[in-house]
Amino acid sequence: MELQRIGFKVICLEGESIPLVDFIPVFHRWIQQRLTETLLIDVADYSHVNEGPGILLAGHEGNFAVDETGGRRGLAYYQKVNQEGGISARLAAICRSVLAACKRLESEPEFAGKLAFNVRDLEVYSNDRLLGPNTAEANEALEAHVRELLARMYGNDSSSLRRESDTRERLQFSIKNDSADVDVTKALINLAG
Amino acid sequence: MTTWKEKLEGSLPEDLAEEIDTYETQMNLKRQGKIEDRIFGETRLRRGVYGQRYDNGRRHDGVDWQTLQFPEELTKGVETVYDAPGMQRLKIPFGGLSADQIDVLADLAEEYSDAISHITTRQDFQFHFVHIDDTPSMHRRLAACGITTREACGNTVRNVTACPLAGVCRDETFDVTPYADAQTKFLLGHPDAQDFGRKFKIAFSGCQQHACGLTTMHDLGFIARTREVDGNVVRGFETYVGGGLGAVPQKAKLYEEFVPAEEILPLAQAMSRVFARLGEKKNRARARVKFLIQKLGLDEFKRLVQEERSILPHDDRWVSMVADAGDWTETPLHDAAALNGTAHPEGFDRWYETNVYKQRQEGYAVVTVSCPLGDLTSRQMRRIADLAREYVGDNVRTTVEQNILFRWVREADLVTLYQKLVQVGLGEASAGTIVDVTACPGTDTCKLGIASSRGLAAELREHLAAKSHNIDEAIQSFRIKISGCFNSCGQHHVSDIGFYGVSRKIGGTTVPHFQVVLGGKWQENAGSYGLAIGAVPSKKIPQFLDAITDQYISDREKGESFQDYIARVGKKELKKLVNAHSDVPPYEEDRTCYSDWRDPREFTIADLGQGECAGEVIERIDFDLQAAERVAFEAQCLLDDGDYTAADQRAYQAMLEAARGLVRLQYHDVADDAAAIVSEFRSRFYDTELFFDKFAGGKFANYLFHRHEGDAERDFSDEGARHLVEESQLFIEAAHACHGRLLEQGVLPQISV
Numbered sequence: 001m002e003l004q005r006i007g008f009k010v011i012c013l014e015g016e017s018i019p020l021v022d023f024i025p026v027f028h029r030w031i032q033q034r035l036t037e038t039l040l041i042d043v044a045d046y047s048h049v050n051e052g053p054g055i056l057l058a059g060h061e062g063n064f065a066v067d068e069t070g071g072r073r074g075l076a077y078y079q080k081v082n083q084e085g086g087i088s089a090r091l092a093a094i095c096r097s098v099l100a101a102c103k104r105l106e107s108e109p110e111f112a113g114k115l116a117f118n119v120r121d122l123e124v125y126s127n128d129r130l131l132g133p134n135t136a137e138a139n140e141a142l143e144a145h146v147r148e149l150l151a152r153m154y155g156n157d158s159s160s161l162r163r164e165s166d167t168r169e170r171l172q173f174s175i176k177n178d179s180a181d182v183d184v185t186k187a188l189i190n191l192a193g
Numbered sequence: 194m195t196t197w198k199e200k201l202e203g204s205l206p207e208d209l210a211e212e213i214d215t216y217e218t219q220m221n222l223k224r225q226g227k228i229e230d231r232i233f234g235e236t237r238l239r240r241g242v243y244g245q246r247y248d249n250g251r252r253h254d255g256v257d258w259q260t261l262q263f264p265e266e267l268t269k270g271v272e273t274v275y276d277a278p279g280m281q282r283l284k285i286p287f288g289g290l291s292a293d294q295i296d297v298l299a300d301l302a303e304e305y306s307d308a309i310s311h312i313t314t315r316q317d318f319q320f321h322f323v324h325i326d327d328t329p330s331m332h333r334r335l336a337a338c339g340i341t342t343r344e345a346c347g348n349t350v351r352n353v354t355a356c357p358l359a360g361v362c363r364d365e366t367f368d369v370t371p372y373a374d375a376q377t378k379f380l381l382g383h384p385d386a387q388d389f390g391r392k393f394k395i396a397f398s399g400c401q402q403h404a405c406g407l408t409t410m411h412d413l414g415f416i417a418r419t420r421e422v423d424g425n426v427v428r429g430f431e432t433y434v435g436g437g438l439g440a441v442p443q444k445a446k447l448y449e450e451f452v453p454a455e456e457i458l459p460l461a462q463a464m465s466r467v468f469a470r471l472g473e474k475k476n477r478a479r480a481r482v483k484f485l486i487q488k489l490g491l492d493e494f495k496r497l498v499q500e501e502r503s504i505l506p507h508d509d510r511w512v513s514m515v516a517d518a519g520d521w522t523e524t525p526l527h528d529a530a531a532l533n534g535t536a537h538p539e540g541f542d543r544w545y546e547t548n549v550y551k552q553r554q555e556g557y558a559v560v561t562v563s564c565p566l567g568d569l570t571s572r573q574m575r576r577i578a579d580l581a582r583e584y585v586g587d588n589v590r591t592t593v594e595q596n597i598l599f600r601w602v603r604e605a606d607l608v609t610l611y612q613k614l615v616q617v618g619l620g621e622a623s624a625g626t627i628v629d630v631t632a633c634p635g636t637d638t639c640k641l642g643i644a645s646s647r648g649l650a651a652e653l654r655e656h657l658a659a660k661s662h663n664i665d666e667a668i669q670s671f672r673i674k675i676s677g678c679f680n681s682c683g684q685h686h687v688s689d690i691g692f693y694g695v696s697r698k699i700g701g702t703t704v705p706h707f708q709v710v711l712g713g714k715w716q717e718n719a720g721s722y723g724l725a726i727g728a729v730p731s732k733k734i735p736q737f738l739d740a741i742t743d744q745y746i747s748d749r750e751k752g753e754s755f756q757d758y759i760a761r762v763g764k765k766e767l768k769k770l771v772n773a774h775s776d777v778p779p780y781e782e783d784r785t786c787y788s789d790w791r792d793p794r795e796f797t798i799a800d801l802g803q804g805e806c807a808g809e810v811i812e813r814i815d816f817d818l819q820a821a822e823r824v825a826f827e828a829q830c831l832l833d834d835g836d837y838t839a840a841d842q843r844a845y846q847a848m849l850e851a852a853r854g855l856v857r858l859q860y861h862d863v864a865d866d867a868a869a870i871v872s873e874f875r876s877r878f879y880d881t882e883l884f885f886d887k888f889a890g891g892k893f894a895n896y897l898f899h900r901h902e903g904d905a906e907r908d909f910s911d912e913g914a915r916h917l918v919e920e921s922q923l924f925i926e927a928a929h930a931c932h933g934r935l936l937e938q939g940v941l942p943q944i945s946v
Contacts (some may be wrong), residue, residue, distance in 0.1 A: 002195065005304065021791060024791060024793060025793040028254070028255060028792075028793055028794055031252075031254050031259070032254040032255060032256050032257075032259075039261060039262055039263065041247060041252070041261060041277075041278065042247060042252070043792075044307065044321070044322070044637060045637075045647070045648070045651065045791045046307075046309060046568060047651070048565040048566055048568065048651050048654065048655075049309065049565065049568050049569070049570055049573075049618075050570070050573070050617065050618020050619070051570065051572065051573075051617075051618060052308065052309065052570040052573075053307055053308050053309065053570070056307050056322075058278065058307065058322050060261075060263060060264075063307060063322070065307075069570065069572060070572075080324065081324075127303060127304055128304060129300055129304065130195070130196070130197055130200060130330075131195070168296060168299075168300075168575055169572075169575075170303065
């Protein structure tokens with residue numbers, strides 16, 4: 001599968017009530033201190049939009065966002081530039097990027113004890129309707145690679161994947177894995193291993 | 194299939210496909226270093242591919258300058274890094290959209306931008322954070338659904354706008370839509386419209402009295418008129434030329450009381466030829482057609498256009514493209530049905546009051562979908578497309594107030610449509626009210642932005658929405674419009690209360706401010722322009738807004754409009770209100786004012802360590818610039834009093850005061866006469882380019898030079914004085930900015946006596 005533009009979103013376990021604008025200074029600090037491996041450029045405030053990208057941290061390789069699409073707040077990261085390696089390696093790299101950002105955000109002093117991400121509640125999507133359209137074939141092709149990644153990350157094969165049924169929306173899986181004993185840190189370790 | 198070019202082959206009009214191929218080839222040549230930056234920059238602008246803030250690869254992060262380490266050193270224009278994200282603007286003539294087009298925009302926003310489609314103040318859409326390599330695919334996908342990006346930016350004929358109610362308005366003379374459409378198609382890519390020194394904006398209105406198409410602020414504006422000829426009613430247009438906002442706004446002048454409909458295309462063509470041939474090409478600041486008209490005089494401009502018209506080679510399209518305009522009509526999706534019987538859900542009545550307009554066609558209404566700051570998510574866009582298919586078909590338009598209109602909604606559907614809009618967060622009852630604040634992108638993404646217009650707009654929206662149920666009726670329909678700088682993209686001049694971003698040095702640190710512009714008129718095609726009365730720190734604008742509206746509510750006379758109130762009370766009194774909100778606490782005590790809305794970065798924090806060494810000089814220049822502002826304000830008051838000669842002279846004096854303040858930074862004992870000040874200012878600040886704005890160059894200095902040099906043949910008219918008053922304000926702002934730059938660089942000029 002040639003798909004490059006892939007996105008992950010990790011849903012919030014706690015932190016739904018934190019005002020979106022509170023994430024703005026934190027993201028600016030990430031830029032000041034160059035806290036990610038990728039090039040970060042700017043912060044965009046979309047808190048005025050209903051169920052939108054919330055607060056966007058725009059980068060060169062990809063964008064992060066405290067995203068509320070679909071009415072569920074989470075931290076999203078989607079890749080914008082091409083990466084080396086096969087689809088499995090690319091999926092894993094993007095997943096690691098979002099998990100690392102989740103971990104960092106949870107540990108920010110402003111959100112201490114108020115923000116947590118549920119790594120067992122994820123969304124993964126193709127952000128490319130040419131190379132990864134929301135068709136049965138593409139769904140099937142991507143699902144196999146996603147399941148492989150989830151097995152590594154959760155340490156089991158019991159993830160449930162729900163496909164996006166509206167074919168105008170992006171190819172997307174909503175993922176749940178209630179039996180996995182994993183948090184953000186452990187997920188990162190599992191994916192590194 | 195791995196490219197959109199392959200996938201869409203055969204589904205694009207041949208000419209459009211070829212144009213986009215050519216553009217892609219130019220990109221490849223740029224990558225190979227075979228096109229110089231200056232030329233490629235204009236090439237991409239003409240495809241709507243615009244630069245965005247920080248695309249020079251540098252960004253101040255609030256602590257220090259950062260070099261953005263993009264992987265490649267390639268550029269896509271002068272000082273524009275190839276990999277830096279940019280903006281893609283589309284062209285949506287008269288704001289008309291189909292449901293299928295909306296679906297495509299939703300997809301493009303997700304895949305190439307940030308999942309936000311932004312409606313502009315010219316009925317366009319634009320996307321931000323777009324990589325230039327994605328633009329050919331975007332263009333092809335847009336072309337496949339009938340949208341072009343051609344000439345959406347650059348020195349071209351920009352999107353032709355029109356009254357969004359055209360065709361359904363209760364008061365219009367006739368539907369101007371087909372004429373706006375014809376004008377767009379005729380001029381798009383026309384050889385006579387390719388060699389302008391600056392952009393050219395056209396608008397169509399169906400009536401005189403409403404805001405309609407805002408023709409007075411356009412380079413070329415048409416207002417529908419009919420005339421009886423030989424017993425037949427003939428369509429035509431009252432035609433205006435030379436209007437524009439920008440730094441120094443100018444109302445369009447009446448060109449002709451009646452131009453027959455079949456003459457509007459050749460008229461625009463002839464005017465394009467004259468503008469291309471005689472318009473300013475080197476000095477962008479004076480390159481709009483308004484300056485050409487100013488230079489030539491309206492009569493001479495008209496003579497030249499008429500002469501050009503008489504020698505134009507005949508083009509059948511002049512007539513054929515408008516021949517069937519009288520038959521042009523939209524088809525409603527459903528038969529008319531009145532609103533009756535259905536229970537009204539909570540919020541519906543208020544929404545009906547603000548967001549529903551009864552069409553002249555019985556049983557139908559126009560619904561305005563309020564879009565906060567003009568932003569819609571891709572999911573909202575798809576829902577808009579769905580609702581269009583369900584209720585109105587392809588009868589959707591955008592507005593210059595950054596909203597979306599559903600036209601031809603049968604009234605019986607209003608309740609369910611409202612409920613469905615509420616479900617996607619688009620049921621806000623705010624259209625055309627004080628809550629519906631308009632703003633340009635400002636510092637969020639624009640390279641020219643000084644202050645955060647969107648940040649302020651978001652804050653004011655929240656501030657006003659929180660008390661929307663208690664807002665006095667007298668101010669309910671106020672227009673608030675905000676620009677991030679003096680260039681007026683937020684159309685602040687034609688609002689009741691407008692703001693544009695400026696900055697001030699307080700104790701050596703830059704503080705974001707907004708100039709307050711009062712008394713503009715949105716109605717009557719942007720009937721009058723407000724004037725700036727003073728700057729308020731950005732963070733104090735909400736309190737100022739409350740104060741000015743409360744004062745108006747309590748002090749107005751019965752039935753007195755805000756414009757009349759401003760005129761009666763006078764700027765001297767209003768200035769007191771500005772002054773009451775202008776204090777900024779020292780940085781050490783309270784840092785609130787030292788950052789902008791929704792952006793915690795402190796401006797010029799690096800300056801904090803170096804205030805003392807230049808302390809005395811800073812005090813002196815601050816004093817001088819304050820004096821200049823005071824004199825400029827006096828000029829405004831004189832203008833209000835109708836004393837144009839004195840207003841002109843005070844405005845000139847204000848510029849001299851500011852120039853002298855700067856000169857004193859280098860030369861304490863400059864003589865107190867105009868010639869000496871101008872001479873010293875020219876040699877020390879203009880010739881050295883110290884006064885030059887990064888984007889506007891020496892534009893603002895020329896305001897002083899022109900006034901100084903043109904003293905003898907001065908025409909002390911209302912319009913002339915008004916311009917000079919505006920120019921003096923901008924000159925003072927430029928002096929503030931110049932001083933700020935000197936401080937930021939930490940190299941105040943050497944003082945000599």
